Every structure is written in structure tokens, then in C-alpha cells.
Amino acid sequence: MARTVQCVKLKREAEGLDFPPYPGEMGTRIWQSISKEAWQEWQSVQTRLVNENRLNLADSRARKYLAQQMEKFLFEDSDVEAHGYVPPSA
Structure with a gap:
């Protein structure tokens, strides 16, 4: 069963990361409150x-x-x- 978190970025409950994706305290904070979806966006x-x-x-x-x-x-x-970034047109 997937771990869920209350994602502070998406402002909803979503599937959590499997492990801290970044070292130290920041990694723990991300693991506890950022979803896989929000991490992929980042x-x-x-x-x-x-x-x-x-x-x-x-x-x-x-x-x-x-x-x-x-x-x-x-x-x-x-x-x-990024400055100057223009998203591809649909």
C-alpha cells in the first residue's frame, strides 16, 4: 500500500515519496509533506x-x-x- 501525505504544494492528500529525496533536514521535511506528484513537478x-x-x-x-x-x-x-522560459504551445 502506498504511503500518503498531506501535500503542502498540492494542498491535498496524495501519494508520498518512498524516501527522502534530498539530504538532511530539508530532505526529511520534503519526505514528510511533499507528494510524488509535486516532487516530479519540481x-x-x-x-x-x-x-x-x-x-x-x-x-x-x-x-x-x-x-x-x-x-x-x-x-x-x-x-x-527560469527567466525567458516559454512553455511549448499546445
């Missing part, structure tokens, strides 16, 4: 942020920036998107 946004901003993940500033964006997206209901 991963898509994160990919666009890395690509559009040409982030070098070997750079600690880039990793810090991504962590801040992740927290805004998942917990503060902020609209986080």
Missing part, C-alpha cells in the same frame, strides 16, 4: 532552471540557488520558473 522546473540559466552544479552558489528555489516552489507556493 524536478521539471529544476531541469529548466539548470538549463535556461546554464547553472554549473559543481558551483556551490548554483546549488544554493537551486535549494532556495526548491524551498520557494515546494513550501512557499511561489511561482518559480
Whole structure:
């Protein structure tokens, strides 16, 4: 049986992650209150942020920036998107 969480991003109960997807306290917080669906949404946004901003993940500033964006997206209901990103037209 799948684990469910009250997802703070989706504002509803949904299937939870199988394990903390991020190290430390933040990973535990995500595991406890973010659904698989919301995490997948974040991963898509994160990919666009890395690509559009040409982030070098070997750079600690880039990793810090991504962590801040992740927290805004998942917990503060902020609209986080890469500058200049235009979604594909349907």
C-alpha cells in the first residue's frame, strides 16, 4: 500500500515519496509533506532552471540557488520558473 501525505504544494492528500529525496533536514521535511506528484513537478522546473540559466552544479552558489528555489516552489507556493522560459504551445 502506498504511503500518503498531506501535500503542502498540492494542498491535498496524495501519494508520498518512498524516501527522502534530498539530504538532511530539508530532505526529511520534503519526505514528510511533499507528494510524488509535486516532487516530479519540481524536478521539471529544476531541469529548466539548470538549463535556461546554464547553472554549473559543481558551483556551490548554483546549488544554493537551486535549494532556495526548491524551498520557494515546494513550501512557499511561489511561482518559480527560469527567466525567458516559454512553455511549448499546445
